Amino acid sequence: MDASARLGPGPVRDAVRRAQQRAREGAVAPEEVPDTAVALLPRTAGGLRPVINATGVLLHTNLGRAPLSAAARQAVQEAAGPTDVELDLETGVRARRGRSALGALRDRVPSAGAAHVVNNGAAALVLAATALAAGREIVISRGEMVEIGDGFRLPDLLVSTGARLREVGTTNRTSTADYADAIGPQTAFVLKVHPSNFRITGFTRAAEVGELSGLGVPVVVDIGSGLLAPHPLLPEEPDADSQLRSGATLVTASGDKLLGGPQCGLLLGEEGLVRTLARHPLARALRVDKLTLAALEATLTGPDTPTAEALAADPAELTRRAARLAAALSDAGADVRAVPSAATVGGGGAPGVTLPSAALSLPEHYAARLRTGPVPVVGRLESGRCLLDLRSVPAGDDERLAAAVRSAAEG
Numbered sequence: 001m002d003a004s005a006r007l008g009p010g011p012v013r014d015a016v017r018r019a020q021q022r023a024r025e026g027a028v029a030p031e032e033v034p035d036t037a038v039a040l041l042p043r044t045a046g047g048l049r050p051v052i053n054a055t056g057v058l059l060h061t062n063l064g065r066a067p068l069s070a071a072a073r074q075a076v077q078e079a080a081g082p083t084d085v086e087l088d089l090e091t092g093v094r095a096r097r098g099r100s101a102l103g104a105l106r107d108r109v110p111s112a113g114a115a116h117v118v119n120n121g122a123a124a125l126v127l128a129a130t131a132l133a134a135g136r137e138i139v140i141s142r143g144e145m146v147e148i149g150d151g152f153r154l155p156d157l158l159v160s161t162g163a164r165l166r167e168v169g170t171t172n173r174t175s176t177a178d179y180a181d182a183i184g185p186q187t188a189f190v191l192k193v194h195p196s197n198f199r200i201t202g203f204t205r206a207a208e209v210g211e212l213s214g215l216g217v218p219v220v221v222d223i224g225s226g227l228l229a230p231h232p233l234l235p236e237e238p239d240a241d242s243q244l245r246s247g248a249t250l251v252t253a254s255g256d257k258l259l260g261g262p263q264c265g266l267l268l269g270e271e272g273l274v275r276t277l278a279r280h281p282l283a284r285a286l287r288v289d290k291l292t293l294a295a296l297e298a299t300l301t302g303p304d305t306p307t308a309e310a311l312a313a314d315p316a317e318l319t320r321r322a323a324r325l326a327a328a329l330s331d332a333g334a335d336v337r338a339v340p341s342a343a344t345v346g347g348g349g350a351p352g353v354t355l356p357s358a359a360l361s362l363p364e365h366y367a368a369r370l371r372t373g374p375v376p377v378v379g380r381l382e383s384g385r386c387l388l389d390l391r392s393v394p395a396g397d398d399e400r401l402a403a404a405v406r407s408a409a410e411g
């Protein structure tokens with residue numbers, strides 16, 4: 001298609017101007033300007049560029065956390081035009097927004113009476129705190145006053161809603177009795193926050209949700225990572241269904257961490273409570289768009305997500321992929337070898353867990369070239385080498401990865 005019709009006139013003008021500038025600088029010959037301009041055209045009108053995540057961090061916040069499955073990508077594509085997000089096509093009357101995505105979420109979490117979806121995990125907490133605790137108290141352990149990342153602190157977020165925090169226990173130890181002593185007429189709910197990006201070990205104690213649920217006030221559990229059911233490889237990571245079965249009134253989580261879906265915040269729990277939250281005026285400001293609902297539903301009902309596949313990848317197979325790639329690339333003259341590596345979940349999930357992996361090891365100066373190449377590849381630097389960890393790269397991307405390394409070797 002004509003570039004101007006596809007991308008709009010601005011990007012085309014910009015590419016031509018940059019090509020002409022290169023000709024003036026003598027970097028390209030005047031007759032090469034048209035081809036150079038075409039090469040400089042962006043792939044799409046959007047500014048975000050697809051990259052290959054070879055960091056070995058499966059959920060990399062700077063790279064947009066979970067990559068969507070093929071099913072979710074297709075669902076987004078199909079929902080992009082007019083869709084029946086709020087219309088019942090049978091009757092022709094207005095219907096509950098996102099009902100099929102919410103139904104799919106409930107199906108995956110049998111112990112949830114109802115589900116609601118907002119813009120992200122932080123929004124889920126804000127909605128719960130505003131609707132249930134504004135002007136009242138949230139009882140929280142001092143060991144769970146966490147900073148998520150980039151200076152973002154959950155206690156500040158909670159206080160911004162007008163709720164007061166009633167801190168109990170200590171950094172390393174908080175008992176059920178500590179909570180019981182703090183509960184009174186001002187208590188709106190007890191909040192448990194999963195320490196999703198650090199671990200405290202040694203002389204520690206934390207109250208179980210099952211014990212807290214007997215204290216006579218709602219128990220809200222922020223599990224963070226969005227596992228809906230227990231994961232065999234991540235036994236320490238809390239999941240929504242188990243927390244609700246243990247007595248949590250409400251569970252909040254992110255959609256784009258271990259669930260492997262789009263950015264969103266999940267609220268799962270007692271039917272009446274979830275309905276109250278969904279009807280609160282603030283819910284309108286936090287609601288998700290049709291693209292998110294489409295991606296979430298396809299994530300929930302579709303095949304394993306890329307995140308689930310990366311978690312479950314067989315280390316022996318990763319080693320074979322690394323050896324195969326290294327052999328092919330050293331034939332092309334690159335100083336490359338296959339090395340063992342350790343990947344992590346990242347993105348606020350499974351802290352302290354390392355996943356055995358395999359990587360391509362390249363000279364350090366490859367890192368910048370790979371990042372700025374035609375297909376950007378982000379690796380990680382370790383002991384003066386640039387490592388491309390294959391656990392975060394889908395096997396189907398090996399050829400693109402090899403092509404990127406070849407192009408960096410030439411550059």
Ligand SMILES: *Cc1c(COP(=O)(O)O)cnc(C)c1O
Binds near residue numbers: 148222225
């Ligand atoms: C990631 C995380 C959040 C924030 O969720 P977002 O989706 O990034 O807004 C809140 N609480 C916990 C425990 C988390 O791990």
